Amino acid sequence: xxxxxxxxxxxxxxxxxxxxxxxxxxxxxxxxxxxxxxxxxxxxxxxxxxxxxxxxxxxxxxxxxxxxxxxxxxxxxxxxxxxxxxxxxxxxxxxxxxxxxxxxxxxxxxxxxxxxxxxxxxxxxxxxxxxxxxxxxxxxxxxxxxxxxxxxxxxxxxxxxxxxxxxxxxxxxxxxxxxxxxxxxxxxxxxxxxxxxxxxxxxxxxxxxxxxxxxxxxxxxxxxxxxxxxxxxxxxxxxxxxxxxxxxxxxxxxxxxxxxxxxxxxxxxxxxxxxxxxxxxxxxxxxxxxxxxxxxxxxxxxxxxxxxxxxxxxxxxxxxxxxxxxxxxxxxxxxxxxxxxxxxxxxxxxxxxxxxxxxxxxxxxxxxxxxxxxxxxxxxxxxxxxxxxxxxxxxxxxxxxxxxxxxxxxxxxxxxxxxxxxxxxxxxxxxxxxxxxxxxxxxxxxxxxxxxxxxxxxxxxxxxxxxxxxxxxxxxxxxxxxxxxxxxxxxxxxxxxxxxxxxxxxxxxxxxxxxxxxxxxxxxxxxxxxxxxxxxxxxxxxxxxxxxxxxxxxxxxxxxxxxxxxxxxxxxxxxxxxxxxxxxxxxxxxxxxxxxxxxxxxxxxxxxxxxxxxxxxxxxxxxxxxxxxxxxxxxxxxxxxxxxxxxxxxxxxxxxxxxxxxxxxxxxxxxxxxxxxxxxxxxxxxxxxxxxxxxxxxxxxxxxxxxxxxxxxxxxxxxxxxxxxxxxxxxxxxxxxxxxxxxxxxxxxxxxxxxxxxxxxxxxxxxxxxxxxxxxxxxxxxxxxxxxxxxxxxxxxxxxxxxxxxxxxxxxxxxxxxxxxxxxxxxxxxxxxxxxxxxxxxxxxxxxxxxxxxxxxxxxxxxxxxxxxxxxxxxxxxxxxxxxxxxxxxxxxxxxxxxxxxxxxxxxxxxxxxxxxxxxxxxxxxxxxxxxxxxxxxxxxxxxxxxxxxxxxxxxxxxxxxxx
Numbered sequence: 024x025x026x027x028x029x030x031x032x033x034x035x036x037x038x039x040x041x042x043x044x045x046x047x048x049x050x051x052x053x054x055x056x057x058x059x060x061x062x063x064x065x066x067x068x069x070x071x072x073x074x075x076x077x078x079x080x081x082x083x084x085x086x087x088x089x090x091x092x093x094x095x096x097x098x099x100x101x102x103x104x105x106x107x108x109x110x111x112x113x114x115x116x117x118x119x120x121x122x123x124x125x126x127x128x129x130x131x132x133x134x135x136x137x138x139x140x141x142x143x144x145x146x147x148x149x150x151x152x153x154x155x156x157x158x159x160x161x162x163x164x165x166x167x168x169x170x171x172x173x174x175x176x177x178x179x180x181x182x183x184x185x186x187x188x189x190x191x192x193x194x195x196x197x198x199x200x201x202x203x204x205x206x207x208x209x210x211x212x213x214x215x216x217x218x219x220x221x222x223x224x225x226x227x228x229x230x231x232x233x234x235x236x237x238x239x240x241x242x243x244x245x246x247x248x249x250x251x252x253x254x255x256x257x258x259x260x261x262x263x264x265x266x267x268x269x270x271x272x273x274x275x276x277x278x279x280x281x282x283x284x285x286x287x288x289x290x291x292x293x294x295x296x297x298x299x300x301x302x303x304x305x306x307x308x309x310x311x312x313x314x315x316x317x318x319x320x321x322x323x324x325x326x327x328x329x330x331x332x333x334x335x336x337x338x339x340x341x342x343x344x345x346x347x348x349x350x351x352x353x354x355x356x357x358x359x360x361x362x363x364x365x366x367x368x369x370x371x372x373x374x375x376x377x378x379x380x381x382x383x384x385x386x387x388x389x390x391x392x393x394x395x396x397x398x399x400x401x402x403x404x405x406x407x408x409x410x411x412x413x414x415x416x417x418x419x420x421x422x423x424x425x426x427x428x429x430x431x432x433x434x435x436x437x438x439x440x441x442x443x444x445x446x447x448x449x450x451x452x453x454x455x456x457x458x459x460x461x462x463x464x465x466x467x468x469x470x471x472x473x474x475x476x477x478x479x480x481x482x483x484x485x486x487x488x489x490x491x492x493x494x495x496x497x498x499x500x501x502x503x504x505x506x507x508x509x510x511x512x513x514x515x516x517x518x519x520x521x522x523x524x525x526x527x528x529x530x531x532x533x534x535x536x537x538x539x540x541x542x543x544x545x546x547x548x549x550x551x552x553x554x555x556x557x558x559x560x561x562x563x564x565x566x567x568x569x570x571x572x573x574x575x576x577x578x579x580x581x582x583x584x585x586x587x588x589x590x591x592x593x594x595x596x597x598x599x600x601x602x603x604x605x606x607x608x609x610x611x612x613x614x615x616x617x618x619x620x621x622x623x624x625x626x627x628x629x630x631x632x633x634x635x636x637x638x639x640x641x642x643x644x645x646x647x648x649x650x651x652x653x654x655x656x657x658x659x660x661x662x663x664x665x666x667x668x669x670x671x672x673x674x675x676x677x678x679x680x681x682x683x684x685x686x687x688x689x690x691x692x693x694x695x696x697x698x699x700x701x702x703x704x705x706x707x708x709x710x711x712x713x714x715x716x717x718x719x720x721x722x723x724x725x726x727x728x729x730x731x732x733x734x735x736x737x738x739x740x741x742x743x744x745x746x747x748x749x750x751x752x753x754x755x756x757x758x759x760x761x762x763x764x765x766x767x768x769x770x771x772x773x774x775x776x777x778x779x780x781x782x783x784x785x786x787x788x789x790x791x792x793x794x795x796x797x798x799x800x801x802x803x804x805x806x807x808x809x810x811x812x813x814x815x816x817x818x819x820x821x822x823x824x825x826x827x828x829x830x831x832x833x834x835x836x837x838x839x840x841x842x843x844x845x846x847x848x849x850x851x852x853x854x855x856x857x858x859x860x861x862x863x864x865x866x867x868x869x870x871x872x873x874x875x876x877x878x879x880x881x882x883x884x885x886x887x888x889x890x891x892x893x894x895x896x897x898x899x900x901x902x903x904x905x906x907x908x909x910x911x912x913x914x915x916x917x918x919x920x921x922x923x924x925x926x927x928x929x930x931x932x933x934x935x936x937x938x939x940x941x942x943x944x945x946x947x948x949x950x951x952x953x954x955x956x957x958x959x960x961x962x963x964x965x966x967x968x969x970x971x972x973x974x975x976x977x978x979x980x981x982x983x984x985x986x987x
Contacts, residue, residue, distance in 0.1 A: 026056035033057075034064060034079070042082055050089045058086060058095045065102035070217070070255050073110030074294050080106060093127045097136070100124035105143050112297025114147040115334050121147065138167035142180045149187035152336045152373050157187050175215060178207035182222050185229075190337055192377025194229040195414055201226040217258070220249035224262045231269045234416040234453055239269050257298075260289035264302055271309035272417065274456045276497040277629035279309050284620060300329045304338060307345045312457065313497065314504040314895070316349040323349075337378075340369035344382050351389045352508075359389055380409035381418065387425050391432070400429035420449035420458055427465050436469055443469070460489035464512050471515075476523050483516040487535065491637045498626040499540050499549060500619060503894025506538050510895070514658050521663065526674035530665045530775075533656045534639045537774045538896025542640070544908040545780045547628060551908065552873035553618065556625040563624075567617050574610040575864040611856055618855075618869065640776035643669050649736065654743035654775050655726070657681050662726070662745075666733055667775065673733075679725035685747050687725075691718045692750075695919055698973040712971040716757050719972070723756035727763065739944060739984065740767045743775050745897055750890075752918055754951070755976035762972075764951055768944035770984035773899050773907070781982040784912040787877040790838035791816045794826040796845040796861055805844040808884065808927035812842055812934045827863040828870065839987065841878050844930070847885030847917070854892045854901040859885055871905035879987045880943060881906050882915040884930055889916030889979060903981060913943055913982035925974040929954070937987055944984030951975045 029052055036042045046053065061083050068076035083099030100120045108117035121144040128137035141164040148157035161184045168177040185200035201222050208219035227242035243266040250258040267282035283306045290298035303322040310319045326342040347362030363386040370378040387402035407422035427442035443465045450458035463486035471479035490512055494502050513536035520529030543549060553567050554560075646652060652667040660680045666673040694715045698708060726748075727734075734740070740763075742753045753771075754764040763769065772778060793816070795809025796802075806822055813820035821830055826845065835841050843859055843866075850857045858867035883889075883902065891901035898904070906914055915933075929950045936946035954975035969975065 026052070026054060027060055030057050030060035030064070033061075033082070039078060039081070043085055046082065046086055046089055053086055053090050053095075055092075055094070058083060058092075058098050061086070062098045062102050065106060069106050069110050070257050072293060073106055073257075076106040076110060077103060093131065094133075094136075097124040097127040097140070100127075101140055101143070104147075108143055108147045108150075110295060112150070112295075112301075112333050112335075114150045118144060118147045118151070134167055135171050135173060138164040138171075139173065139176045142176055142183060145180060145183040145187065149183070149190055150333075150335050150337075154187060154191060154374065158184070161187070174207050175211055175218070178204040178211075178215070178222075179218060181207070182218075182225065185222075186225060189225075189229050189232070190375070191373070192375050192413060194232045197229045198226065198233070201229065216249055217253055217255060220246045220253075220262075221258065223249075224258070224265060227262075227269070228265050231265070231272065233414055234449070236269060236273060236453055240266065243269070256289055257293060257295065260286040261298070264305065268305050268308070271312065272457075273454065274493045274496060276309065276313060276493070276501070277623060277626045278496075280306070280498070280623045281626075283309070284623060297329065297333065300326055301338065304342055304345070307342075311345060311348050311352070312505075313501050314352060314507050315501065316352045319345055319349040336369050337373055337375070340366050340373065340378065340382075343369065344378075344385065347382075348385050351385070351392070354392075356389055356393060360386065363389070376409055377413055377415065377418075380406045380422075384418075384422055384425060387429070391425070391429050396429045396432040400426055400433065400435075403429060416449050417453060417455065417458075420446040420455075424458060424461055424465075427462070431465060431469065436472060439465065440469055456489040456493050460486045460493065460512065462486075463489065464515065467515060471519060476519060480516065480519055480523075483512070483519065486512050487516065487532070491535070494538075495637075496629045498619070498623045498629060499543060500551070500622055502540050503538050503896055503898035503900065506895030506898075508895070510536060517656065517663070518658055521658075521674055521676070526665065527672040529674055530654070530667065530672050531639050533654065533665060534774060534776050535637050536656075536896065537776070538894065538898035539637060539774070539776070540896075540898050541773060541904050541908055542776055542780065543628075545784075545910075549628060550625070550872075551622060553621065553869070554873070560621060560624065563617060563621050567614060567621065570610055570614050570617070571869075574607060574614060577607045577610065578865060611853055614869070615853065615855055640779045642667055642775045642778050643672075645778045645782050646741075647739065650739040650741060651734065651737040652741045652743065652772075652775055652778070655745045655748050657746050664726075664730065666730060673730075675730050677725060677729055681746065684722065684725060684751075687718055687722050688747060688751055691715065691722075692919075694718065695973050698971055699920060699922075708971055715972055719755055719757040719762075720759055722751065723758050723763070726751075726753070727756055728758070731758070734767065737767060740769050741778070741984075742769060742771045743773070744771070746893060749893060749897075749899060750918065752972065752976045752979065754979060755972040762955060764948055765955060768942075768948050768984060770913075770944050770980045770982070772981065773904070774897070777907070777982075781907070781912050782985075784910060784983070785877050786879045786912055787837055787839040790834075791818045791840040791842075792831070792834050792838045793818060793820040793840075793842045794831070794844065794861070795820055795822045796826040797823065798846045798860060802844075802846060802923050804923040804927035805884070808844045808930050809842070811927075811931045815931075815934055815938050816840070824862045826861050828861045828866045829863055831861070831866055832870070832874065836875050836877065839877070839879050841876070841881045841911075842884065842930075842934075843882070844884040844927075847883065847888045849887035849890040849901065851890075851892060857887075857890070857901050859883065859888070859902075868902055868905045871902065871909055874906075874909040876906070876910035878911045879983070880913050880915070880937075881911040882930070882933075883917070884915075884921075884926055885917065886920040887917060889914075889918055889977075889981070907982065911982065913980060913984065915943075915947065915978055915980055917977040918979065919973075919977045921977050922974055925954070925969050926978075928969075929975060929978065940986070942984060942986050943980055947978065947980050951978070 029049060033042055033045050036045055061079055065076045065079050080099055080102035083102055084096060087096030087099055101124050104117040104120035107113040121140055125137050125140040128140060141160050145157045145161045161180060164180055165177060168180060181200050181204040185197040189197035205219055205222045208215040208222060223242050224246040227239045230239035230242060243262050247259055247262040250262060263282045264286040267279040270279035283302055287299050287302040290302060304326045307319045307322045323342040323346045327339055330338040343362050344366040347359045347366060350359035350362060363382055366382045367379055370382060383402055384406040387399045390399040403422050403426035407419050407426060410419035410422055423442040424446040427439045430439035430442060443462050446458055447462040450462060463482050467479045467482035467486060470482055490509060494505055497505055513532055516532045517529045553564055555564050642652060646669045648669055654665045656663045662677045662679055662681060664675050664677055694711055698711050701708060744751065754769040756763045793809050793813040795805045797805050809820040809822060846860045848858060855869050856867050858865040888902050891899035891903055894900050903914060903916055932950040932953055933946050936949050954969045
């Protein structure tokens with residue numbers, strides 16, 4: 024039997040025991056050719072199935088034992104060492120095995136095989152940070168291999184040496200050596216195609232580092248095409264990983280996340296834990312740009328742990344650097360500076376000037392934030408010099424950008440202009456919007472400081488165009504975090520517009536400052552539901568559904584033990600949620616991650632350039648002559664209000680700042696909490712009412728009085744809050760004589776641009792869904808409320824066990840009115856799981872994203888249903904956004920925990936007026952006025968009744984306030 028046929032038969036056997044018996048039976052025929060065939064199979068599988076590769080390597084050891092030939096055993100060692108080093112990242116273990124194989128060849132005087140055994144050893148030494156040894160071994164082995172015309176081994180060794188230079192930051196030398204390796208592979212012909220593709224893949228990395236992005240992308244694509252054609256999925260994944268990292272630099276965020284996620288899944292499927300964790304490290308680089316700091320810290324902790332096991336300092340240093348940058352983003356500057364120092368020590372020990380400078384540049388950013396501008400400037404300039412010496416143009420541009428910012432802060436404007444000009448030249452040449460928008464913003468401020476308003480305006484506009492291009496290339500649920508620290512670009516241009524008497528233009532940029540995720544969801548018909556967009560999504564969707572069921576089961580069990588309290592007592596939400604079982608929280612975290620993964624896969628819109636353009640929607644066309652849109656905007660902590668009528672736009676700077684309003688808002692919230700626990704104490708509510716009126720009067724004086732004369736002819740006010748003002752019940756503001764709601768119909772919008780969409784939302788012709796759930800009798804008035812409303816509208820209420828999430832999901836899409844009376848819970852820690860309790864589980868924000876509604880009105884008669892986490896770009900994360908994106912034209916929501924009996928009374932009045940044909944805004948106003956102006960009560964009786972805003976003011980109307 025020929026050696027090749029024998030090896031093939033051996034490999035076709037089903038298990039190790041059968042293979043060993045086969046070797047024993049054919050011991051006389053076991054020769055060098057059989058051993059070489061098995062070694063070749065290991066080298067092939069190493070890049071496709073590492074576990075199978077190790078299994079066959081063990082057969083080589085057994086073959087060596089049977090033949091007694093030390094060369095066969097040495098081949099087994101090289102096969103195992105390659106699989107452990109390149110496949111599993113077990114560098115020290117691989118190094119020991121390489122040394123043992125080399126010793127066998129040296130003992131036999133076989134210098135060529137001894138040199139070949141050093142090829143993989145160079146890579147292991149480099150990963151362990153033993154660069155001097157790696158270069159010494161590589162130089163010796165190169166001479167031997169070249170003199171004996173071992174071209175394939177020489178090319179692979181050259182490639183490993185190139186990677187070693189790259190790890191030390193010497194990308195130019197690495198690039199030259201990759202080119203040399205590829206030239207050899209090309210001469211070797213088709214048999215070296217895979218090796219050529221590997222060199223091309225690695226070459227793309229240094230091209231990216233050198234800022235040659237288009238060349239890098241093309242190199243990655245050539246490598247991938249070859250690897251795909253030859254059938255090597257692991258190598259394809261590594262190439263996709265590198266391409267994803269390039270896309271991050273270019274601001275193509277969603278494409279980057281998608282490729283990195285796919286690569287990680289492939290690595291894990293083959294048991295390549297080292298590659299999967301390295302992918303997490305590279306993903307964390309990009310997540311820093313998206314301000315996903317919690318995710319970065321979580322990933323980097325795992326990265327540090329694994330690479331500490333593997334003994335690779337370089338990756339540990341990178342992880343610590345990313346941790347430090349995340350701490351800085353979270354404003355934990357003390358911890359950030361400590362971590363920067365730790366990372367720098369590692370890179371200095373590695374002898375890596377480039378990464379030392381990279382760390383120093385991040386430290387310079389922290390120094391700037393701490394007000395140490397001169398130190399920041401000096402550090403940034405030193406970093407720029409290091410990057411320039413290493414031909415790293417993009418990093419040099421980033422350093423000049425940091426230097427420009429610091430120079431501007433210390434008044435060195437000409438120096439700042441020079442620095443920012445250098446950075447912008449690179450950004451334009453390389454098309455890097457993350458540098459462009461920052462550079463244009465600095466340039467705009469410099470022009471403004473010279474009195475060049477028109478030049479500043481044009482430059483600010485360019486900054487915002489670049490910023491919006493970046494956010495448009497990002498999966499929609501990541502946009503709020505991304506915009507968290509980028510409001511300054513909008514504040515600069517709004518301030519300039521107001522200073523040059525251009526209120527309409529200023530208002531346009533106030534609207535553009537919003538994250539607009541809600542608008543994008545509706546306008547572009549984007550989906551956030553858990554749905555299969557392609558067959559590849561099916562396993563992920565099934566996993567999400569299963570995890571969702573597990574979470575419901577655990578949550579119900581925990582909820583039964585804790586016992587939810589009345590609608591008017593938020594202790595359940597505030598105390599029990601803090602002590603929620605860790606398994607519930609862990610499941611929620613896992614669900615959130617998988618949901619994001621699903622959304623990243625389906626975010627094709629992030630590649631559509633037409634959707635990157637942020638356009639403000641027409642607002643004045645949708646305003647009646649007696650309506651006024653009142654939009655607030657925090658401008659460097661000062662509050663500006665824009666008054667938009669059907670024909671005019673005005674802007675007024677208010678005589679207060681955000682901190683003053685927040686202090687009063689905190690006083691009001693404390694007052695409300697005291698009312699919640701004092702309802703049974705006679706006389707106590709009256710005192711609290713007077714205290715609340717005092718706070719509300721001061722807020723009115725700050726936020727409304729400066730333009731109150733402008734309101735005299737306005738029947739309807741549409742309030743668009745900003746920042747913490749979203750938590751303020753504007754309708755309850757008091758001018759000393761009356762509440763604002765007594766003078767106007769008041770509704771709210773998350774942004775002015777939403778006015779069009781809530782007016783144009785398709786509405787069902789009929790259908791009313793009313794649910795009431797008392798939560799085991801703890802909320803008796805929810806049932807009374809639901810029955811009364813259902814009777815008024817001629818339908819049957821779904822009560823108690825009939826009030827199910829399944830009913831909402833099945834019936835609500837066809838209803839014009841949806842009313843849910845139950846217990847609600849706001850989750851500030853994860854608004855995706857804010858929700859309403861129903862008989863078969865919680866209807867959460869995530870569930871609502873799966874709905875498709877045509878409701879003119881959705882009322883969430885429960886605690887805190889209007890509360891939201893305010894994300895970057897003033898995005899409101901919670902139930903409100905979910906219901907509006909699902910298609911609801913209008914919502915009635917609550918600011919705080921509501922009282923059961925008064926809520927039922929208010930809702931009955933509200934629906935009575937709706938049934939009589941009143942508009943939604945007028946009906947809610949009337950229902951609230953019944954508490955403010957009750958008949959037949961003295962002043963003292965009134966003050967000690969339901970007059971306190973706690974009872975009537977939590978509810979507010981969002982969206983279309985017109986007729987049903």
